[in-house]
Amino acid sequence: MGRDSAAPSSESGRIREGGRSERVRQAVGDAVLSILAEGRWTFSTVEVAERAGVSRRTVYRWWPTHDDLLVEGLQRHVRRVPLPTSGVWETDLREFAHALSRFAADPVEMATGALVASRLHPEITATVVDHYRPVLAAWRQLAKRAGGREHGDHGLDPDILVGMLVSPLLMSPLMTGRPMRPEDVDKVVDVILAATRPR
CATH class of the missing domain: 1.10.10.60 (Homeodomain-like)
Structure with missing residues (x-):
């Protein structure tokens, strides 16, 4: 250019x-x-x-x-994880989880995670964290679908659901240097689906 x-x-x-x-x-x-x-x-x-x-x-x-x-x-960077819109909880959750897994292994995201974890640059970390707040809010909206009429009351807060999904997917590349295996992503999704079944 x-x-x-x-x-x-x-x-x-x-x-x-x-x-x-x-x-x-x-x-x-x-x-x-x-x-x-x-x-x-x-x-x-x-x-x-x-x-x-x-x-x-x-x-x-x-x-x-x-x-x-x-x-x-x-x-x-954060626009690389579009939210699925089918409206079907299992379909959207699985699609989102695999997209998030690929995103987590992006060099930028790995550098971001390492920066935040290091606590060496608090001012930059604060900027990063503040920027991710609306992203997390959008992810919570996806999690809220699990509490709709279709799924019944599972008793889990959307923040807990987001944490259950995001934590292993984001941590795996930091620990291993590669994205979580697709079959392991599916196992994480299966755990969340089991947790969100109607009581």
């Missing part, structure tokens, strides 16, 4: 789909992610601009701080 002085609007609703400003945003987000995938959380605006092929002026104007750039990258 050549150098481009166009800048994405700070209001996402004004960004034209497929337009120049959106291409700049994608390039900057991808540049940040490429740095995070290397396990580096400190980087300069100049480095991001060079990797993105975008003018420094553009980056400084629309992403004036390190946190702004970090959030831009994380926004692109």
Whole structure:
């Protein structure tokens, strides 16, 4: 991508789909992610601009701080786990679990998990954790479906269900360096399905 002085609007609703400003945003987000995938959380605006092929002026104007750039990258990162929408609890849970397992083994996610676990960079960790709050809220909405009329009252809080699913899937790559085996993901799903059967 050549150098481009166009800048994405700070209001996402004004960004034209497929337009120049959106291409700049994608390039900057991808540049940040490429740095995070290397396990580096400190980087300069100049480095991001060079990797993105975008003018420094553009980056400084629309992403004036390190946190702004970090959030831009994380926004692109977390969108890699779309929520299934079939409305069937077992189908959606299994599809989501396998997508989350692949996401957990992404180099960016592994670097994120290692950063948070290390507690060495509290300010960056706080930015990461804050950014994941709405993501976790969306995952809870998926878990709430298990408490609907179709499933009866299983007595489990959505936060507990999310923890039961997310914890082993996210921890496995950190411990082994690879995603959980598909058959093991299915075993985790089976445990959750058993826990959410109507009483």
